[in-house]
Amino acid sequence: MAWCAGCTAVDTKQAACLQQAIDASHKATMGILKRANEEMLPAQIERGVAGTAFSKDDLSLLAPADVAAWDDILSGLDAYCAALGDLTSGKSSAAFTTASESFGLKIQSLVRTVNGSSVSAVANARTAIAELGGILIKYEASREARTIAKAADPSFQAVIGGLIDALGFVGRPPTPATHGLLATCEVNFQAMNAEKSDKRFKGDAIAGFDAMTPAERRAAIKDFIAWLGVEEDHKQLVGSVTSLAAALDKAAAAHAALAQGSPGPIDAAFAELRAEILTTVQICQKLQKG
């Protein structure tokens, strides 16, 4: 067991907090990727019109296999965090040994599934998850969560960093890039709706309303209401992706602090993470309602 003066053991609440954060982020990620595909449908139609053929694959911005690969990888991260939680929950040695081997093998099994799909989008994250599975088995004998977190931290950071990058953010704290998923959704929304936002409903008002007949006014108001709904949905998507990137960054920081083992940074990192969990859960709820 690796131990150091001034280092602190991972407690049950921290492990549970990390598990909760990753579980919520997993759900939010899947909801956001689905919503991004839905919002991009008009752009996909435009894209299809310009092409020479159109199939089911052309209906999605993000290929279903790529989205499923991230789902599998985040399931692996869920399993790793559950194993950490199990370590700190005071279960008997025999129970932990069984759980540890089970989680380790489960992660490795997930990786085989992802490998089998021959999806290369998540190559780095996939490798990192494989390493997490191996670490759980390798360090099972130590039964010390911080030792495992320290060994697992590079892999944990690689998975989270890969996901933040895939969402279209750069740097730490994550800031929106002018490339990637978020930027693509943003420019497509702007271009596809420019006629409404810049002409018909510029400044949140109906242009030329005074000159319209009553029937035209009625139709224009209906269009205007529909537009406000579309605009609100888009703002919600952008806000959700931005909040998710921030939450993922906090989860990575909390795990890094656990790996380091210094009490002060751990307390600070987990205080921030706890605050983010509520936001992430709210994202999931909004996306489910939407």
Place this chain on the structure above:
Amino acid sequence: MATIGDLEDLQDGISASIQTLLRAYDQCADPVESAAILIQAKQLAAQMAQIETNMFHQQSIRAGPTVDRAFASAKGYTSQLKDMGGHLDRVSDIIATGAKLVGVVTQIVSWLVL
């Protein structure tokens, strides 16, 4: 080799070019020119989406002189359009450069097949 980084740079350029086109569209009172600008903005946005589909899949493009020339051309046009953001009255120049950019990006996305 057109790496993921090259594709990200291309998206950065397209994104900036679309902003110039949309600002020109916002200010343009001529219906014919407005329509031309809007069509280009939509075409470029759709092409950016095509690139994103492939980037999310981490697909790069095999290198070659033709590929290199296309990326260099796209970079030149996006740079020109970015500069034109300060001269939105030059609508005909914006439309002409936008058309060239759409053309070269059409060529690039044709090499991106999942």
